[in-house]
Amino acid sequence: MSEQNAWKRRASEVVFVGCVAASMAACGAEPESAPTWYRDIQPLVDRSCAACHDGTGVGRVNLRDAATARALATTMAARVEAGEMPPPALDPSCQPYAGADRMYLGAEERARFRAWADAGAPLGDPSEATSKPNGLAHIDDPDLVLEMPEAHEVTPDDDGNEYWCVVLDNPLAAPTWIKALEAVPGDPLVVHHIGLYRDAGHDAGAGYGVPPGTKAFSCRNPVLELDWQLLHAFAPGVSVMELPKDTGIRLDPGEQIVMQMHYYSPKPGALDRSAYRMRLATEAPKAEVFMDVFGPVPFSIPAGVSKHVERSVITNEDGPTTIYGLLPHMHLLGRSYNAWIEDDAGAGACVARGDYDFHHQALYVFDKPLQWQPGQRLVTECTWDNSATSKGQSHFPPLDVAWGEGTNQEMCFMVAYLSRP
Ligand code: HEC
Known part of the structure; x- marks a missing residue:
């Protein structure tokens, strides 16, 4: 596990055993202590999965449907344990952002998916349902x-x-x-x-x-x-x-x-x-907010290289700038994303850091807007895996991949929301 995931490791030190009991043995011995859909799993699905798995999103399968979730209980546990679901997101310890709690499962929550699958995915008692559909997923009252x-x-x-x-x-x-x-x-x-x-x-x-x-x-x-x-x-x-x-x-x-x-x-x-x-x-x-795009253009990612890095460095010549949030953007070979503000005096800030997955391109809005002062540099850095075993590889053997808008080309962009007085 890399250093940047240290906060996840901290989360995994919190132990959960599916019931609030002193020992795991005692929990396992009582059938009613197994996690149930209504009480234990549906709230997690609504919080951390529904944005993509409500039957209309990119996740295709509707995990809000209890029958579908039961049929996929073992797959859900496996994908969650592998850290593949929910897909990787930016590390909130670099720059806290709205909704970070929805982007990750804690260790006890991952264990809950496994315990539920192992217990035969029981539904439990509908009167114990506490869950509300993910309120952030849709604008229900548009103007x-x-x-x-x-x-x-x-x-x-x-x-x-x-x-x-x-x-x-x-x-x-x-x-x-x-x-x-x-x-x-x-x-x-x-x-x-x-x-x-x-x-x-x-x-x-x-x-x-x-x-x-x-x-x-x-x-x-x-x-x-x-x-x-x-x-x-x-x-x-x-x-x-x-x-x-x-x-x-x-x-x-x-x-x-x-x-x-x-x-x-x-x-x-x-x-x-x-x-x-x-x-x-x-x-x-x-403040009137506008969007601007930063990143290296153009570049080429050599065939077969498992860790290729490109970077853009932009000095602020436009006056004091507030950064409210951003969308990291790469394509299928993108693996990790890094952005920071720096200057010669050693000041600066972590802007974005995290593993990258094409299927999880969240737009992050920071809890507290960042200040990018004149003369400071904004650095955007992307890392790709263009090896034969890379997830998302579409060429066997791999080819050099050029910058471009095509899905089989690559990009490295920070699409940022800014304002200037
Ligand atoms: C940001 C979007 C997103 C979120 C959030 C998300 N998923 Fe997914 N999920 C996907 C996509 C895209 C796929 C299809 C590609 C793949 O299988 O990797 C998928 C596939 C799956 C599959 C395989 C489905 C099948 O047809 O076999 C399972 C199981 C799954 N997700 C479980 C979960 C669980 C459990 C959560 C929440 C803890 C979750 N996902 C959160 C996007 C998401």
């Missing part, structure tokens, strides 16, 4: 829903990728600030990412050479190629983003709002109609 006007038939290229932009109707009559955002992928099995952009130029397609007024068109790399401003990035595993108190993302009447879809599907024909749900405020917040 605004922006949906693709019609379903798009996914038509991937030879590598399985399609990049598709849709201009959404902007119904706003006055400046408005986004307080919370949720992407709702239409077909979660083919949506690799969604970028939500705004374009004050009133004709978003102009940069792609399509006739004026075109509302849907093929598009790549808007974040690098165009003057669109990124509002939100969704990737598998990202759930609702709540903006910190007294902050908001500004939207203006008349500007175009664009959803850039990256679809990844081995075969054509999937139908996707994705949407965004938002909670809004009409009063200006103290």
